[in-house]
Amino acid sequence: MGFVPTLLDGDMVLAESSAIILYLDDKYPQHPLLPHDLKKRAINYQAANIISSTIQPTLRIPILAYIRDNIGPDERITWVHKHIGKGFAALEILVKDHAGKYATGDDICLVDVLLAPQIIGTLERYNFDISNYPLLSRLSESYKQVPAIRNALPENQPDFPKELKGIILIRIY
Amino acid sequence: MTSKLQLYSFFMSSCSFRVRIALNLKGLDYEYKAINLFKNEQSHPEYLKMNPIGYVPALVDGDIVLADSFAIILYLEEKHPQHPLLPRDLAKKAINYQVANIVASSIQPLLALPVMNYIGENVGEDAKIQWVYKHAAKGFAAALEILLKDHAGKYATGDEIYLADLFLAPQIISLKERFNFDMSDYPLLSRLCEAYKQVPAIQKALPENQPDFPSTEGKI
Numbered sequence: 001m002g003f004v005p006t007l008l009d010g011d012m013v014l015a016e017s018s019a020i021i022l023y024l025d026d027k028y029p030q031h032p033l034l035p036h037d038l039k040k041r042a043i044n045y046q047a048a049n050i051i052s053s054t055i056q057p058t059l060r061i062p063i064l065a066y067i068r069d070n071i072g073p074d075e076r077i078t079w080v081h082k083h084i085g086k087g088f089a090a091l092e093i094l095v096k097d098h099a100g101k102y103a104t105g106d107d108i109c110l111v112d113v114l115l116a117p118q119i120i121g122t123l124e125r126y127n128f129d130i131s132n133y134p135l136l137s138r139l140s141e142s143y144k145q146v147p148a149i150r151n152a153l154p155e156n157q158p159d160f161p162k163e164l165k166g167i168i169l170i171r172i173y
Numbered sequence: 174m175t176s177k178l179q180l181y182s183f184f185m186s187s188c189s190f191r192v193r194i195a196l197n198l199k200g201l202d203y204e205y206k207a208i209n210l211f212k213n214e215q216s217h218p219e220y221l222k223m224n225p226i227g228y229v230p231a232l233v234d235g236d237i238v239l240a241d242s243f244a245i246i247l248y249l250e251e252k253h254p255q256h257p258l259l260p261r262d263l264a265k266k267a268i269n270y271q272v273a274n275i276v277a278s279s280i281q282p283l284l285a286l287p288v289m290n291y292i293g294e295n296v297g298e299d300a301k302i303q304w305v306y307k308h309a310a311k312g313f314a315a316a317l318e319i320l321l322k323d324h325a326g327k328y329a330t331g332d333e334i335y336l337a338d339l340f341l342a343p344q345i346i347s348l349k350e351r352f353n354f355d356m357s358d359y360p361l362l363s364r365l366c367e368a369y370k371q372v373p374a375i376q377k378a379l380p381e382n383q384p385d386f387p388s389t390e391g392k393i
Contacts, residue, residue, distance in 0.1 A: 014271060016270065018270065019274050038251055039237060041247070042237075042247070045241065045244035046244040056278060057282040066304075
């Protein structure tokens with residue numbers, strides 16, 4: 001099916017990042033990604049889905065290409081800003097009463113795992129200013145300090161082209 | 174004394190449909206509170222006061238208010254273990270998450286009202302169906318046919334109804350009925366669709382069986 005990312009674990013082939021993350025959390029209990037408290041867990045699931053179901057789908061290349069070809073190239077930025085903005089506004093409200101050092105407390109949870117990649121290195125691509133979202137801005141700074149997140153950054157992956165380090169790779173074309 | 178569950182729902186919303194199936198399977202009684210997405214009732218101050226992010230469906234359980242169908246279903250699953258919606262086997266469970274996510278992230282958001290309205294207004298009414306077929310249905314259906322081939326039994330991931338079915342049933346039924354999507358190229362999905370229509374909990378959750386389904390037949 002050509003999905004990326006895909007996890008291979010023995011015989012098991014699994015795609016969809018949320019599914020992979022939940023599978024890993026079930027199978028490897030160290031550093032749990034979901035709080036025990038039912039309400040806090042629910043906040044994590046909600047926030048994770050705001051990202052994976054309302055923001056992320058609207059940023060897909062085929063969607064942006066469709067908008068470029070059928071409406072106009074400049075319309076893409078408007079579309080992207082609208083959807084990121086709507087999602088971020090919802091996130092600010094949702095986690096407002098629960099945030100600590102990270103989105104739902106002082107431990108990194110599911111929502112942080114999805115939110116960090118949505119913020120770090122992505123927003124510049126769309127010229128999106130996060131400063132209107134104070135909580136998310138603060139979380140962004142916290143995420144940049146986390147070794148597990150830094151190790152996962154695109155520029156620290158084996159397939160990142162060395163000569164492009166420091167250059168913003170992809171803009172909406 | 175525990176108060177009754179309340180579900181804020183729109184008859185046509187596939188996300189609401191998912192939660193209705195879950196509630197029915199678990200035998201949970203609830204009060205149906207209609208939110209009309211065509212009339213933008215999810216943006217009304219009274220709704221936003223209760224549910225600040227304004228999403229539909231939303232579940233009210235005492236003083237807990239939850240939105241997002243996946244979050245609601247997992248909350249119900251953890252609180253009411255009867256008729257489990259996730260298999261115990263980790264690999265099977267993970268496939269359920271994958272299917273739910275494919276539906277919730279790759280297809281449903283592209284068929285949602287705001288996007289369809291956007292396409293209609295900016296490209297044209299005729300473009301909507303092409304949009305649905307090209308961007309949503311084809312990839313979704315093809316990917317799921319392949320993925321489920323190794324896992325399906327009577328239902329998507331075996332002989333019991335699980336999370337994957339809760340997400341698939343509303344989507345397949347909606348594609349067929351609302352968008353006239355031709356399922357004949359997708360034999361497994363077609364078979365599942367027929368199986369779903371026989372399930373009482375799913376029948377009871379169908380859009381046409383909801384209190385807010387328009388009583389006169391008319392094009393939506």
